[in-house]
Amino acid sequence: MITREDLTGLILAGGQGRRMGGRDKGLEPFAGRTLVAHVRDRLAGRVAEVLINANRNPEAYTPLADRVIPDAEGGYQGPLMGIYSGLRAATTPWLLVVPCDSPALPHDLVERMVERLADGDGESEGECDIAVAFDGERLHPVVALIRTALADDLAEALACGERKIDRWYARHAWCRVDVSDCPDAFANLNTDDEKQRLERALDGAPSATRVSP
Known part of the structure; x- marks a missing residue:
């Protein structure tokens, strides 16, 4: 059984934000707070430690993390490098990875991921080493x-x-975690228009699914 003390949370905020004009995406405002603050709410109290992978503005991320870690190697090599940096920094058996720009992730995401691993029925034979979120289509x-x-x-x-x-995951025993009941969970927020559309959608959602201010 995987417990809170077995889990480290990692928020990926190390990108260059090219599609947002080079702005630091995790620090973008959304519904009165930064994007990364909303994401942190999904992890806080559910994992032993929250790490934020950031290559810029570490002082802005520090209040929201137990530790802020840069990529293990420079050059903005992409999210796989961020994941590696988190795996290397974690002191627990498991690392839960989330992006900084998904403020509508389900509040019970940690529980869903852990329960799916406990089921043990993966896409390949043997015990799963990786559980990946699935929205019903991708x-x-x-x-x-x-x-x-x-x-x-x-x-x-x-x-x-x-x-x-995905190619690295395919080298290992993995399973998918069904999150198809949360249609906005993986909304791609790369522009101001996309942020505003999601803000409006969540503002009109039932209170159970609304993003907290």
């Missing part, structure tokens, strides 16, 4: 629960030039 590989013992394997993959998350 996987969302930056929302995943990963065994931290895979850090060395990922280091080898990165050294060989691998940068595709």
